[in-house]
Amino acid sequence: MKVVPVEQKSAAEHVRTQLIELIESRHFAVDDRLPSEAELAASFGVSRSVIREALHSLNALGLTKSYAGKGTFVAATRVQSHLLSGQYLPSQLNEVRRYLEVPAARLAAERRTQEDLDGLAELVAAFEDNDDPAERNKIDARFHIAIAQATGNPLFSRLVEDLRAVLQDQALAVSASPGRAAQARAEHRAIYEAIKDGDAEMAALAMRRHLQAVVATSAALSDS
Structure with missing residues (x-):
């Protein structure tokens, strides 16, 4: 997995963007388990709290699902229509x-x-x-x-x-x-x-x- 270390400022935003790119490019397939928080933190060169914030965002976007004690898994390879609430734009x-x-x-x-x-x-x-x-x-x-x-x-x-x-x-x-x-x-x-x-x-x-x-x-x- 190739990632680009980021500066601490706006780090979670950079991490989120890169993880989305990795998922949408099929580097991670549906049902794949993402690396642990510690592994991602080491890869990106940021703290685990930054990784945790980025993962919260991926969950909200519908790309991943996190399970206590099991980790975070890919749920979809494209950002869903998460901002469409029912039939309303x-x-x-x-x-x-x-x-x-x-x-x-x-x-x-x-x-x-x-x-x-x-x-x-x-x-x-x-x-x-x-x-x-x-x-x-x-x-x-x-x-x-x-x-x-x-x-x-x-x-x-x-x-x-x-x-x-x-x-x-x-x-x-x-x-x-x-x-x-x-x-x-x-x-x-x-x-x-x-x-x-x-x-x-x-x-x-x-x-x-x-x-x-x-x-x-x-x-x-x-x-x-």
Whole structure:
């Protein structure tokens, strides 16, 4: 297996890209077991945590599956339509999110109660403390639903809940993308702070920026 050692900066992204190329070129076939984390770390010249982050991303893309005590195995040799949630395209989902969740953030800043703020603060802290993409994705969903609930309009929370169910696959792929966790933590914090301060325009802007970052990550994954 020929790989190119990478610099530590953006290492997981480089590792992910090279592993995708190896899988799509059939260097690894379906059901093949990938080298262990330690072996991959030595080959790429990076830490095992970097390899682990890259493997999380491959799992989310549907290329591999990891089994405790057994390792990571190739599940497909091409990136699946992982960003197509049912019959909806990413562009359609993101358009709806923009017109639903940006106004929700604005209203949440105007109407939130102390109970709403306490709940949002707990979710922001939980998201910041969690390193597992699947768990972060669940917390992310709860955070966005909590913002909708803070509007005081039950239709917002119902619509966001339904949307998150449709978004599950896309959201997990984005959550597992290397480097995305740190960005999302900062974005969630900015949204929360604006809502806490009662700054409706800043809350809307922070949510808009957050959704734009999701779109950019989705596009990068689609181009992988």
